[in-house]
Amino acid sequence: MFEDKEKTVSKVLEAARRKLLDTGTRNRLVHVNRANSRANCLNVINEKADEVFCILRVNGRKMRFKAMGKDKTAEGQETLLALPEADLSATSDRLTDGFLETPLGPEALARHLLRLATDARTAEEEQGLNILYLAIGFLRWKESRSSEVVRESPLILLPVQLLRNERTSTFDIAAREDDISTNLPLQERLRQDFGLSLPEVEEAEDWAPSDYFTKVQEVVSGKPGWSIDGDGMQLGFFSFAKLLMHRDLDPGSWPVNAFAESELLRGLLAEGFEPPRVYRRVICSAARRPYRACSGLHRTLPLLLRVGRNR
Numbered sequence: 001m002f003e004d005k006e007k008t009v010s011k012v013l014e015a016a017r018r019k020l021l022d023t024g025t026r027n028r029l030v031h032v033n034r035a036n037s038r039a040n041c042l043n044v045i046n047e048k049a050d051e052v053f054c055i056l057r058v059n060g061r062k063m064r065f066k067a068m069g070k071d072k073t074a075e076g077q078e079t080l081l082a083l084p085e086a087d088l089s090a091t092s093d094r095l096t097d098g099f100l101e102t103p104l105g106p107e108a109l110a111r112h113l114l115r116l117a118t119d120a121r122t123a124e125e126e127q128g129l130n131i132l133y134l135a136i137g138f139l140r141w142k143e144s145r146s147s148e149v150v151r152e153s154p155l156i157l158l159p160v161q162l163l164r165n166e167r168t169s170t171f172d173i174a175a176r177e178d179d180i181s182t183n184l185p186l187q188e189r190l191r192q193d194f195g196l197s198l199p200e201v202e203e204a205e206d207w208a209p210s211d212y213f214t215k216v217q218e219v220v221s222g223k224p225g226w227s228i229d230g231d232g233m234q235l236g237f238f239s240f241a242k243l244l245m246h247r248d249l250d251p252g253s254w255p256v257n258a259f260a261e262s263e264l265l266r267g268l269l270a271e272g273f274e275p276p277r278v279y280r281r282v283i284c285s286a287a288r289r290p291y292r293a294c295s296g297l298h299r300t301l302p303l304l305l306r307v308g309r310n311r
Contacts, residue, residue: 013249021184023188023189028238029157029185030153031152031153032236033152034138037103040115040116041116041235041236042234044100044101044134044233044235045068045102046068046084046085046088046101047101049137049208049213049230050209051096052136054208055096056134056175057158057175062098062163063099063100063174064099064165065099065100065170065171065173066102067104067105067106067109068082068101068104069081069102069104069108071105071108072105080105110170116132116162117162117171120132129239130161130178132159132160132161132162132235132237134157134175134234134235135154135155135233135234135235135238136155136156136209136232136233137156137209137212137213137228137231138152138154138229139152139155139186139216139226140226140229141153141220141225153186154183154234154238155183155212155216157181157183158175159175159180160173160175160235161176179203180201180203181201182201196220199216210230216228
């Protein structure tokens, strides 16, 4: 009997956990349009994922941003965005100089960083959660073999913060100490649609993003048209609020049978509750009619009150 209730509770909770994972392409954890240069995200170019991760995460150092594009100089003129340099040498000093290169011009970069820092601070004050991440590495995939639309999903999400540099009047980027989580919505989407198992992110000593990309490549190697942009990076907002609830409902995070042994959860999900007892409640104004406060004494109270007044 207990085993049946345990299975029922576990089944309902597992279904609830799956509903918390938004696997649609409107979720930025499933698809990021990196071609869109909107103000709430910032692309990074000409960098190596392992080098950036080592500076920010392993060494705990800050990095600055560098504008590689040109701002518009006349009304109606578009900003000239810098393009990634495919022929950049792997030994170039630019890969370890402490700067993150961006395709924007100086003024556009300053506006983007101010907007990102302000929105990130507001979100953290209102929600109590950090939503600013540096996405490192993207899985490029298609929903079907005949589709011409390429989806791009972030593989590693490094929690970061933007810190005001008073000396330069700009913003620096620094890594937070929060754990790096697996992209669960992407993991579930790949499982549902393609039967693929996205590996867990298991950060350890001497771990690097390229180690994880190698594992992912082994999983998706049989999919034509799929690839990994291991050095692609974007700073932007990614919400993990529902994923925190998903993690909290994981039975593995609790003692054995903790959910099934909970009377409250069994009542909510399996057994139900007994109907509450209804008690008749008599409410009256004791100041005006004190003898009606208790129906069982309505004949004796007036006599007692008169006796009390005559004393």
